[in-house]
Amino acid sequence: MKIDSVDFFYLAMPQVLDIGDGSQDALLVRVRSGSHEGWGECEAAPLPSIAAFVCPMSHSACKPVGASVLGQALDGPEDIDRIGRLVRENSLDLLQSDHVLSGLDIAMWDLVGKREGEPVWRLLGWGKSEPKTPYASMLFGGNPAETLAKARKAASDGFGAVKFGWGPYGRGDGKEDREQVAAAREGVGSGAALLVDAGTVWVEDVGAARKRLAALEEFHVTWLEEPFVSGALHAYRELASSCRTVKLAGGEGSHDFHMARQMIDYGSVGFIQIDTGRVGGISAAKRVADYARERGVIYVNHTFTSHLALSASLQPYAGVEGNSLCEYPFEARALAVELTAGRIGRAADGSVRAPDSPGLGLSPNPKAMRKYLVDTEITVAGKTLYRTPSI
Amino acid sequence: MKIDSVDFFYLAMPQVLDIGDGSQDALLVRVRSGSHEGWGECEAAPLPSIAAFVCPMSHSACKPVGASVLGQALDGPEDIDRIGRLVRENSLDLLQSDHVLSGLDIAMWDLVGKREGEPVWRLLGWGKSEPKTPYASMLFGGNPAETLAKARKAASDGFGAVKFGWGPYGRGDGKEDREQVAAAREGVGSGAALLVDAGTVWVEDVGAARKRLAALEEFHVTWLEEPFVSGALHAYRELASSCRTVKLAGGEGSHDFHMARQMIDYGSVGFIQIDTGRVGGISAAKRVADYARERGVIYVNHTFTSHLALSASLQPYAGVEGNSLCEYPFEARALAVELTAGRIGRAADGSVRAPDSPGLGLSPNPKAMRKYLVDTEITVAGKTLYRTPSI
Numbered sequence: 063m064k065i066d067s068v069d070f071f072y073l074a075m076p077q078v079l080d081i082g083d084g085s086q087d088a089l090l091v092r093v094r095s096g097s098h099e100g101w102g103e104c105e106a107a108p109l110p111s112i113a114a115f116v117c118p119m120s121h122s123a124c125k126p127v128g129a130s131v132l133g134q135a136l137d138g139p140e141d142i143d144r145i146g147r148l149v150r151e152n153s154l155d156l157l158q159s160d161h162v163l164s165g166l167d168i169a170m171w172d173l174v175g176k177r178e179g180e181p182v183w184r185l186l187g188w189g190k191s192e193p194k195t196p197y198a199s200m201l202f203g204g205n206p207a208e209t210l211a212k213a214r215k216a217a218s219d220g221f222g223a224v225k226f227g228w229g230p231y232g233r234g235d236g237k238e239d240r241e242q243v244a245a246a247r248e249g250v251g252s253g254a255a256l257l258v259d260a261g262t263v264w265v266e267d268v269g270a271a272r273k274r275l276a277a278l279e280e281f282h283v284t285w286l287e288e289p290f291v292s293g294a295l296h297a298y299r300e301l302a303s304s305c306r307t308v309k310l311a312g313g314e315g316s317h318d319f320h321m322a323r324q325m326i327d328y329g330s331v332g333f334i335q336i337d338t339g340r341v342g343g344i345s346a347a348k349r350v351a352d353y354a355r356e357r358g359v360i361y362v363n364h365t366f367t368s369h370l371a372l373s374a375s376l377q378p379y380a381g382v383e384g385n386s387l388c389e390y391p392f393e394a395r396a397l398a399v400e401l402t403a404g405r406i407g408r409a410a411d412g413s414v415r416a417p418d419s420p421g422l423g424l425s426p427n428p429k430a431m432r433k434y435l436v437d438t439e440i441t442v443a444g445k446t447l448y449r450t451p452s453i
Numbered sequence: 454m455k456i457d458s459v460d461f462f463y464l465a466m467p468q469v470l471d472i473g474d475g476s477q478d479a480l481l482v483r484v485r486s487g488s489h490e491g492w493g494e495c496e497a498a499p500l501p502s503i504a505a506f507v508c509p510m511s512h513s514a515c516k517p518v519g520a521s522v523l524g525q526a527l528d529g530p531e532d533i534d535r536i537g538r539l540v541r542e543n544s545l546d547l548l549q550s551d552h553v554l555s556g557l558d559i560a561m562w563d564l565v566g567k568r569e570g571e572p573v574w575r576l577l578g579w580g581k582s583e584p585k586t587p588y589a590s591m592l593f594g595g596n597p598a599e600t601l602a603k604a605r606k607a608a609s610d611g612f613g614a615v616k617f618g619w620g621p622y623g624r625g626d627g628k629e630d631r632e633q634v635a636a637a638r639e640g641v642g643s644g645a646a647l648l649v650d651a652g653t654v655w656v657e658d659v660g661a662a663r664k665r666l667a668a669l670e671e672f673h674v675t676w677l678e679e680p681f682v683s684g685a686l687h688a689y690r691e692l693a694s695s696c697r698t699v700k701l702a703g704g705e706g707s708h709d710f711h712m713a714r715q716m717i718d719y720g721s722v723g724f725i726q727i728d729t730g731r732v733g734g735i736s737a738a739k740r741v742a743d744y745a746r747e748r749g750v751i752y753v754n755h756t757f758t759s760h761l762a763l764s765a766s767l768q769p770y771a772g773v774e775g776n777s778l779c780e781y782p783f784e785a786r787a788l789a790v791e792l793t794a795g796r797i798g799r800a801a802d803g804s805v806r807a808p809d810s811p812g813l814g815l816s817p818n819p820k821a822m823r824k825y826l827v828d829t830e831i832t833v834a835g836k837t838l839y840r841t842p843s844i
Contacts, residue, residue: 072833074509082513084546107515107547109508109833110501114549117500118465118827122473122619123652124498147656150682154653155475155731156498157708158505158549228513261514262545265538266711291541293711296718317548320657320684327687328719340546436509441830442463442500 063177065134067094068166069451070115072108073434075397082201082228082261084366085391085398088434090426091165093173095136100173101426103371104165105339106158111165113440114158116447124155127162138178139185142170146345150318160317160342167343168374168422175421181377183416186348188381193413195223196390197257199366202229206245213249216392220412223387224250227259227287232274240277247281255387257311259287266294271301278308285311285333292316298329309333313350314364316341322350326359335389337364338374347378355382365389368398369405373423376406376416388414400430428453454568456527458485459519459557460842461506463499464825466788473592473619473652475757476782476789479825481817482556484564486527491564492817494762495556496730497549502556504831505549507838515546518553529569530576533561537736541709551708551733558734559765559813566812572768574807577739579772584804586614587781588648590757593620597636604640607783611803614778615641618650618678623665631668638672646778648702650678657685662692669699676702676724683707689720700724704741705755707732713741717750726780728755729765738769746773756780759789760796764814767797767807779805791821819844 074087089108093100104111115127130148135141146167153159175182183191198216203209209226216224226246231239247256258278264270271289278286286308290297292315302310309332316322317340325331334354338347351361361382363375372391379386390408391398404424406414417423431453440448465478480499484491495502506518521539526532537558544550566573574582589607594600600617607615617637622630638647649669655661662680669677677699681688683706693701700723707713708731716722725745729738745752752773754766763782770777781799782789795815797805808814822844831839 078510078512080510080513080516084512084515087509087511105546107505107508107511107549109831109838110504110547110549113501113504113831114498117498118478119469119471120478120498121469121475122471124475125471151653151656154682154706155496156501157552157731158498158501161548262542265542291545291711293709293715295711295715315545318684320682320686324684324686324715324719328715340548436834437832438834439830439832440500440504441828443827443829447500 063095063136065093065095065131065136068128068131070112071431071453072112072436072438072450073397073431074436075395075434083395085394088367088397088401089165091169093166093169095173098173098177100169100176100421101370102165102168102172102374103339103368104161105337105367105371106161109438110158111162112438112448114156114162116440118442123152125152127153127159131166136170136174138174142167142174142345145170146342161340164339164341164343167345168338171344172421179420181416181418181420182344182422183377183380186377191380191416191418192383193385193409193415194376194388195385196388196408196414197221197223197225197255198392199225199389200393202226202231202242204230206241209242210245210249213246217250217254222412223255223257225257225259228261232260232263236273239274243277243281243283255284256281257285257287258283260289262288262291264289266290266297268297268300272304275304275308279306283308285309287311287335292321292325295324295329298325298331302330311335318342319346319349323353326354326357331359333360333362335362335364338378339371344374344377351379360386362387363389366391367394368401369424370402370422370426372406373417380416385413390414397434401426403427454486454527456484456486456522456525459522461503462822462844463503463827463829463841464788464822465827466786466825474786476785479758479788479792480556482560484557484560486564489564489568491560491567491812492761493556493559493563493765494730494759495552496728496758496762497552500829501549502553503829503839505547505553507831509833514543516543518544518550522557527561527565529565533558533565533736536561537733552731555730555732555734558736559729562735563812570811572807572809572811573735573813574768574771577768582771582807582809583774584776584800584806585767585779586776587779587799587805588612588614588616588646589783590616590780591784593617593622593633595621597632600633601636601640604637608641608645613803614646614648616648616650619652623651623654627664630665634668634672634674646675647672648676648678649674651680653679653682655680657681657688659688659691663695666695666699670697674699676700678702678726683712683716686715686720689716689722693721702726709733710737710740714744717745717748722750724751724753726753726755729769730762735765735768742770751777753778754780757782758785759792760815761793761813761817763797764808771807776804781805788825792817794818
């Protein structure tokens with residue numbers, strides 16, 4: 063079976079706010095082969111990603127992503143791997159290509175799973191989809207009182223694990239940050255897992271991060287996420303050596319397997335967080351999950367958008383036992399909420415699992431897509447390279 | 454002084470061939486502030502880079518690059534640094550942004566240098582622009598006889614150092630590769646420095662690379678460049694431990710300071726190769742040059758395009774003494790050759806130097822730009838975000 067067509071759909075809320083909420087727009091990919099189709103979501107800036115799929119070739123190692131995908135055979139997982147290697151080779155110098163490949167890879171897994179009537183996790187070699195402990199992923203409130211209210215809401219919604227991130231955290235002095243963490247702990251209760259996401263706020267300043275450790279350990283925070291930019295491995299390792307109970311988490315910025323491996327090999331993270339919509343898709347993410355397990359590092363998904371992205375992000379570590387943590391979008395915008403007809407709900411015990419139905423187990427809702435579709439057109443040298451497809 | 458405008462110009466040869474020659478298209482950036490302007494070149498896929506400058510915001514850490522640049526104060530080098538940090542922070546999740554920043558950073562240095570009447574290298578703190586030994590950078594011939602002829606041509610053109618790369622090298626068996634290297638050595642003569650660029654052909658396969666080492670050392674090759682993709686640091690380090698006389702070179706894929714630092718810290722390279730048009734510009738490249746010197750690693754530019762790019766790539770290590778090697782475009786296409794009116798010529802002794810004139814010391818030729826300009830238009834939600842500016 064050949065890949066007959068690949069279509070990108072750029073969706074956005076009518077108004078996109080200047081806040082750290084990645085669910086305000088979306089880039090969906092549809093791959094069609096014969097009578098089957100699969101869907102994926104890139105966790106990426108839509109316009110540059112579309113441009114990276116359709117742009118003219120610059121040279122042999124800077125080709126548009128489309129050149130390595132359209133018309134390729136897609137008979138099974140080995141073709142997904144082969145196409146991924148082709149993209150990496152042919153688009154080596156096209157930086158955005160890793161983010162584009164991510165959605166494509168997901169869509170190819172979805173398509174192959176649906177065609178074979180198997181959930182993706184089974185095609186990846188897992189025997190069972192194990193329950194995960196979802197954590198509600200939220201932005202810090204503008205002040206401790208707001209954070210307290212948000213934490214209480216998450217607790218009353220039955221979440222046994224809650225993550226706060228971004229907002230004012232790390233930007234003021236250590237005292238304000240301590241009050242934010244104290245409020246979060248008070249709101250979620252003493253039994254819940256509390257996670258803190260610094261959103262790379264200290265870039266590579268180990269001293270600034272170290273000042274916050276005492277408060278994080280005082281309130282029994284499980285992990286401190288992204289104190290630094292992904293590349294600052296020396297800073298990660300140095301900070302890790304100052305941690306007593308809190309562990310470092312990071313890796314969402316990884317746009318290939320190697321970057322994630324380096325966070326494990328050289329950055330001393332305790333948790334490796336992978337966004338399948340950025341790292342190169344389910345294929346690269348599975349490789350990270352396997353490598354992390356070998357090295358005693360805990361794999362966790364990074365997902366802040368739709369339940370389509372959530373399903374894709376659960377597949378790579380679906381079979382890992384022991385109620386692993388799982389990032390669960392909690393405050394997503396209407397676009398992300400409406401995007402799929404089905405959703406990955408929480409079971410009576412609060413856990414979530416990768417769906418048992420074929421492929422990713424859920425598909426985008428065309429009606430919702432039409433509602434949020436952003437008309438886009440790209441013309442180069444008199445030729446229209448992209449025009450928003452109809453859905 | 455504020456940044457009044459930033460304009461991108463996409464240039465391309467009438468026909469772009471499927472070969473490893475990055476001089477077939479170009480993306481130029483012009484920054485204007487008051488009565489001054491500066492020029493830079495991104496070593497990047499033009500269309501996705503333009504899209505990354507103008508795209509709508511996705512969220513607070515995924516803004517278009519333009520949002521961090523337009524209207525900013527540009528009074529001196531400290532503003533270039535500040536704007537670079539703004540771009541990294543505001544476009545953290547926009548992968549292509551590092552390549553866009555690269556050309557912008559170069560253009561800002563050019564502008565500030567011209568305004569202050571100083572060459573960029575002096576603003577970077579160097580006291581003198583030291584001579585470099587240029588190496589002719591060429592693709593391997595399709596067979597050893599072709600390579601021999603190319604090597605003889607470079608030698609007769611007075612190059613004391615020659616690099617061959619890409620083409621068939623590494624794709625056949627070790628015997629063919631040995632013949633290619635033997636032909637290159639025969640052609641350049643026994644006194645010249647011979648360099649080999651594998652163009653990431655073995656991805657991360659240390660065994661495949663190791664098989665070629667004996668021939669490289671037999672023909673006294675100075676460095677083996679990019680045996681693996683930039684991220685495969687474990688592979689670099691493992692191969693380095695098998696090298697006796699040949700050193701490893703790499704780093705051109707680095708799109709920020711941290712990636713380059715990791716090649717030094719964990720990849721055991723002997724030469725770190727930086728493309729100012731990819732790493733984040735002259736600012737990030739200077740940081741790499743300083744770090745390399747601290748660690749006893751030799752910094753070399755990566756440049757395969759125009760003399761505008763060559764000047765930008767010489768600035769970060771202009772003051773390093775001892776006739777360092779310098780990549781010198783030798784087979785560039787007409788576009789890259791015609792792009793600048795002035796050129797960085799070789800002195801009587803064959804050496805080249807960063808120009809002493811203000812800024813980068815040369816500017817694009819508008820007539821050549823008009824000849825190769827590619828009409829481009831991007832429209833999102835009924836609004837034209839980009840249209841090729843006139844020149």
